[in-house]
Amino acid sequence: MKQPNMLSHGVILGIFCLGFGALLAVTNSITEKDIAARAMEDRQNSLSQVIPDIIHDNNVVMNTLTMKNNLDKEITIYRATKDGKITGVAYEIFGTGYAGEIKLMLGVDATGKVLGVRVLAHKETPGLGDKIEVKKTKWILDFDGLSLGSPPLEKWKVKKDGGQFDQFAGATITPRGVVKAIREGLQFFDAHKAEMLADNASKAQPMNGEADKAHMKEEH
Amino acid sequence: MATAYKTIVKDGLWENNGVLAMLLGLCPTMAMTTSATNGLGMGLATAVVMAASGLLVSIFRSYITQEIRIPVYILIVASMVTLVDLSMNAWMHELYKVLGLFIPLIVSNCLPLARLEAFASKEPPAQSLMDGIFMGIGFTLALTAMGAVREIIGSGTLFADASLLLGPAFKLMEMHILPPDTGILMMILPPGGFLVAGLLVVGKRILDVRAGKAIQMGGAHSAA
Numbered sequence: 001m002k003q004p005n006m007l008s009h010g011v012i013l014g015i016f017c018l019g020f021g022a023l024l025a026v027t028n029s030i031t032e033k034d035i036a037a038r039a040m041e042d043r044q045n046s047l048s049q050v051i052p053d054i055i056h057d058n059n060v061v062m063n064t065l066t067m068k069n070n071l072d073k074e075i076t077i078y079r080a081t082k083d084g085k086i087t088g089v090a091y092e093i094f095g096t097g098y099a100g101e102i103k104l105m106l107g108v109d110a111t112g113k114v115l116g117v118r119v120l121a122h123k124e125t126p127g128l129g130d131k132i133e134v135k136k137t138k139w140i141l142d143f144d145g146l147s148l149g150s151p152p153l154e155k156w157k158v159k160k161d162g163g164q165f166d167q168f169a170g171a172t173i174t175p176r177g178v179v180k181a182i183r184e185g186l187q188f189f190d191a192h193k194a195e196m197l198a199d200n201a202s203k204a205q206p207m208n209g210e211a212d213k214a215h216m217k218e219e220h
Numbered sequence: 221m222a223t224a225y226k227t228i229v230k231d232g233l234w235e236n237n238g239v240l241a242m243l244l245g246l247c248p249t250m251a252m253t254t255s256a257t258n259g260l261g262m263g264l265a266t267a268v269v270m271a272a273s274g275l276l277v278s279i280f281r282s283y284i285t286q287e288i289r290i291p292v293y294i295l296i297v298a299s300m301v302t303l304v305d306l307s308m309n310a311w312m313h314e315l316y317k318v319l320g321l322f323i324p325l326i327v328s329n330c331l332p333l334a335r336l337e338a339f340a341s342k343e344p345p346a347q348s349l350m351d352g353i354f355m356g357i358g359f360t361l362a363l364t365a366m367g368a369v370r371e372i373i374g375s376g377t378l379f380a381d382a383s384l385l386l387g388p389a390f391k392l393m394e395m396h397i398l399p400p401d402t403g404i405l406m407m408i409l410p411p412g413g414f415l416v417a418g419l420l421v422v423g424k425r426i427l428d429v430r431a432g433k434a435i436q437m438g439g440a441h442s443a444a
Contacts, residue, residue: 013288016280020299027306034310041313126254127375127405 047078047090049134050107050116055087056080067195069093070188077196086197088115089189095181098173099123102132106185110197113147117182122174129174139166139175148186156183222347223339232354238331239362239417240424245331249363250413252322255375257382259367260360261319265308267356269300270332274352276300277340284341293336294327301326314384331359362420369416372397374407 040061047060063079071094080088090107102122107115117140119132131137142165148156157163158176167175189196238244245266252262273296277284284292305323308316316323326332335355340348372378376398383391406412 009285009288012283012285013291016292016295020295024299024302027303031306031310035306038309038313042317125405126408127403 046105046118046120047107049118050090050105051078051080051088052115055082055109055115057082060090065196067091067192070184079196086110089196090115091185092120093181093185093188095177097122097124097177098129098171099125102174102177102181104178104181104185106182108186108189111147112186112189112193113145114143114182114186116141117143117178119178124174125171128168128171131168131171132174132178139168140178142166143182148183148190153183222344223351225347225350228347228350229354232351232356232358233361234358234424237358237362237424238355239359239366240421242331242334243421244334245329245359246417248322248325248329249366249417250410251325252319253363253367253370253413253416254408255371255377255381256364256367256379257385258318259363259365260382261315261385262322262325263356263360263363265304265319265323266326266329266332266359267353268304269297269326270335270356270359271349271352272300272303273297273332274335274340274348275345277336278343278345278348281341289337289341293333297332297336298327318381318384331355366413366416366420369420370407370412373404374412375403376400 043061044059051060058079058081060078060080063081064076065079066074066076069075069091073094075091078090079086080090088107088109090105093104093106095102095104100123102124103120105118105120107117109115118134119140122130122132124130124132132140134140151164154162155164156179158165158167158172158179160167160172161176163179165175165179232238234241236242239246239249248262248266253259273293276296277293280292301323304326305320308323309320332352335351339351343351368378371380376396378395378397379390379393382393383389386393404412407416
């Protein structure tokens with residue numbers, strides 16, 4: 001009596017799993033393309049905020065190379081080119097805020113000047129730490145045009161730490177984390193400038209980081 | 221045997237309201253009601269999932285045996301949530317950017333599961349669909365009300381970013397109630413959620429007592 005009962009439960013459960021599994025597979029295949037297109041648009045949007053349109057004539061999302069950053073994390077470098085020459089790069093940088101990681105997109109021109117910084121994701125306190133979002137305040141725009149030499153390195157701090165950047169009333173840890181992330185992002189650019197700006201990739205297909213590294217070695 | 225539609229509507233919206241009477245689904249309730257718009261969006265997504273899973277469970281109710289009903293319910297709710305998640309990501313992307321993080325939370329919401337067990341597994345498909353819709357709307361109303369209270373006190377606005385959720389025509393709904401930067405921050409942080417939820421439950425009970433009704437224990441009406 002018990003045996004066939006057990007079996008039938010298993011069969012029914014199995015049929016339900018199969019049916020809903022198939023339903024999800026179908027949905028996934030229908031939405032897959034649209035979702036990929038949306039993700040691409042999102043990336044283009046965040047890139048267009050840190051790389052002005054006038055300095056490039058390529059699709060920045062397509063011209064990429066992969067590098068390891070100072071935290072040993074693989075990041076994608078998006079490269080803007082105009083008339084075949086690299087005019088700027090953009091890549092993700094990471095800061096530590098009050099409530100975890102802050103993810104930002106940093107755009108740098110070929111001379112190491114900040115083109116723009118935008119926050120991509122953060123978990124900071126609403127009303128205090130979220131003033132780093134361009135939607136809330138203009139604070140993040142203060143970094144435009146700055147570089148490692150201007151202001152001097154010891155001034156790349158919030159005012160409370162003797163630097164030149166404003167902190168927010170009631171929130172120092174968040175801006176401190178952002179300033180540090182941008183400073184380190186620029187130092188990363190400084191250290192890997194040649195590699196990022198090697199222009200052999202402008203005509204070749206994207207994602208050829210390996211080829212760039214080989215190219216670098218030859219030059220030295 | 222089937223429950224009258226009038227009872228289903230009244231139960232869902234007020235008498236047996238998921239949040240205010242049964243105190244179910246408090247995880248998304250606390251997390252998503254930092255603004256009225258967020259509450260509204262989360263409520264609507266939950267309503268879609270509840271209506272779809274209620275209908276499905278009711279259709280298959282004669283095949284779902286007692287022993288395996290819980291895994292089947294969870295399978296159905298999780299499938300519906302994934303379905304909503306994927307379609308919103310593909311076709312309602314702006315809304316998805318606001319709510320996306322919280323859609324998976326619907327699975328952990330015990331309100332859909334409770335309604336499947338207490339209602340859809342016993343009632344015909346039409347009634348179950350109605351129950352899903354009206355429980356969902358009741359949930360939406362409670363979340364929107366809670367979001368509105370927290371948003372007005374916490375950030376001084378009402379329905380901020382509603383145009384992102386509902387389209388540009390709803391820009392009119394976005395209001396500034398208090399001057400900027402005067403909100404009491406605590407209200408949009410977790411403690412504010414508990415405070416407002418508690419106050420709304422008290423408010424509902426006071427209204428019920430005034431109306432001369434005996435206070436019911438949460439869920440006793442149909443979950444018994």
